[in-house]
Amino acid sequence: MTQVTHVDAKEVVVIKNTSWSRSLAGQFLAFQLVVVAIVLIAVAAVSVAQSTSEFREVRGLRMIAVAENMASTPIVRDRYSDPFADEFLAPEVDRAVALSGASLAEILGPDGTVRASSDPARIGAQTDLGPSRADEGRAWFGDAEVDGMHSLIGQVPILSSDGDVLAVASVSEGYPSLWQSLAGAGERLVVYLGLGALLGMAASWLLSRRIKRHTRGLEVAEIAGLADHREALLHSIREGVVAVNPDGVITVLNDSAQDLLGIGADAVGRRADEVGLEQAVVDFLLSQANNPNGNGADENDVVIATRSRVLALNRRAANSQGRRIGTVTTMRDSTELAALQAQLSSHRSVTDTLRAQTHEFANQLHTISGLVQLGEFDAVHELVGTLTRRRAEINDAVTQRVSDPAVAALLIAKTSLAGESGVTLTLDEDSRLRALPPALATDVITVLGNLIDNAVDASVGSASARVTVRIEDTDGLLIAVTDSGPGVPLALRESVFARGVTSKPDGAGGPAEKRGIGLALVRLVTAQHGGHAQIGDAPGGGASFVVRLPASALATGALGAPRA
Missing domain, CATH: 3.30.565.10 (Histidine kinase-like ATPase, C-terminal domain)
Incomplete structure (x- = not known):
């Protein structure tokens, strides 16, 4: 297994190559492809729905027009009840099918019995008029099952001079299949769908490459591991750590820093001058953040006395890929050291006092000695x-x-x-x-x-x-x-x-x-x-x-x- 070492911000991260199917870029590409596929399916579904709706409206009116034409034919009106109606009317129903492109044309009795049909096998069969209003004297078109096929039916009543329903002229056409609907939507739809799929896959691949580059080639598990190690490191060390970005916003604040500065974890994400820090600490933290050129010098072991502690602070500029991203300040509690320094100062003061008194007494003894000699x-x-x-x-x-x-x-x-x-x-x-x-x-x-x-x-x-x-x-x-x-x-x-x-x-x-x-x-x-x-x-x-x-x-x- 190949290992690549990447050095950045004084940290060494070992990146292990993983299979494309388990890599972050590969997972993102797969996810994007799924999204593209869902979008394509949705577009296809909308196209089919629109095609079906157009088919129903346009062909439904066409079915009624053909049925009206067939019902108004004199031979149909004269022979609809003849015992040999199927033979006399066969040319008329076949002509209706040929002219309209319908699947089936029939003459039905008021009770739904098929008297003449373009399909001889259906003669004498019983048809359920269902929601049709033709038996009530009104033209109607709608959906129904014809010999197990979902079909669009147009029905027109054949009325007597008194307005009674004598028979029903029925013309039906089966709904097109899914592929027929897609093809009926136009060849351009297929082209657009194909181009969309290709562009989506290309964009997904490019985006996955960009993500892989910006994550330094790290995968999800490795990023999570680094985050866990970072949290464990920051919150376990005794030194306080405070990171401030170029805008003066606190981005990292470990437990020791919270204790030393007397602030809470909610300070992360807020400017250093808005969290209640003493002004001397704020000035130190923001002295480089407020410098637009980022040329402020790093400072080592600067002593700042707050109202309760003496802190020794050490600041370094943080850079990533040649760009300044803020500063990192570490701090130690030097209160006990300052107390020892105060004690040493007291001892030194006593020493200086003894030296001064010795000098004074020496001068006085020299004077007394001279007077005695005189x-x-x-x-x-x-x-x-x-x-x-x-x-x-x-x-x-x-x-x-x-x-x-x-x-x-x-x-x-x-x-x-x-x-x-x-x-x-x-x-x-x-x-x-x-x-x-x-x-x-x-x-x-x-x-x-x-x-x-x-x-x-x-x-x-x-x-x-x-x-x-x-x-x-x-x-x-x-x-x-x-x-x-x-x-x-x-x-x-x-x-x-x-x-x-x-x-x-x-x-x-x-x-x-x-x-x-x-x-x-x-x-x-x-x-x-x-x-x-x-x-x-x-x-x-x-x-x-x-x-x-x-x-x-x-x-x-x-x-x-x-x-x-």
Whole structure:
């Protein structure tokens, strides 16, 4: 058995040759031939019906005319009741048959007895007049059985001077056979039927070839098998798969994608911007679909943060026979990976803080060492006291308002780190925070740390270079961080929480590909606790980031009020 391998869209399909009788093209050809045969039979049936109807109308009137002519013949009127009527009237009935082309001509008595006939064997036979009205004095034509033959009969009464029915002149002709009816319809009908059959067979053969070409030579069972394998593959893999055609309509959506995007299977067949997806995901899916030239570059592992997940998306253009048919996007849930990244960022922040403090302490020790060498012991005493008081002021400013040790340590560390960058970090005097459950404290550190880092980076180089932090737990949890930077444009205030979006200038905060994830984590963590994050303008210029968590987030595991 021959095997042909066809490669398309990075898939290999093995096509097996099957017998023509079992192939899709062969079955379609056979079906089309059956249809053509049915049409031909229907045309023939209509033609026969029309021919029969015309025969009945035309020949029926002809039969009555011949019967009237025979009934009006004087010898018939004089000899119809003669005992030897069959001999005297034989020439007349034979003449009627010869002139009309009828099958049978007869003279019947009022009771239906045959008195004279073109068929001598019927003389004396009894004929049932049936529905005939001739015995009532009216001419009539219709159908009847004559010697077992379906015939058309025309009957005319022979009336006396008083109007009584004396006899009946009857002329009949058998209906033509099926082949006679078809032949009677004209030779052109046979020609047309033959041409129709030939054209139908040719069209069926061409159409079957076209179907075979467009189905890549696959037969019905093979197409069904491919469809089953496709469904099993799409709905069993853990990665989400979304296919979008050039019109932006979702054509494929597997189970994992439904779960990751929070939409149902009814999204298939609808545009991506009509199924309730977040705008960042919609923009990503339609970025190539909206490009009429289809020249958009594929994207690998683009991170998009929705309100509940962090997704890593990979997009590829889909082509068939050199024509772009859409895009295929795969996605993975990177929420846990983003959480690990946040923890690593926190550790890196602590490392940077320790490095800054080490640098600061080294400078202070060098100063003290120099003063000792100069013998300026009073200056040493004054410097150490100043440094102690400054450190104590920073610690007291934080710990008097923030009772959670992890959050307080973060604020103290960030104060030193901001100072190294020339930015003043202050805690608002109205701030109050009780001790938090360990899990919540970790999330608060993630949110607060990213907001402070973002604010410090934005404030570097500004006129006042100041960052203010406000934390309240009176009604839920409020975290507000304002900076003195350039602010966030209105057009970016929603998308800044999505993937890779940042308001920082180039070079700020590290390489561009590694920025933009901090605010995405802020929104993700906030949404997981049922809260929300928003961006506004700071009173003195710059940006204000506000995160609010509901009271239910603080209800579990609260350890007490803040220290005085």
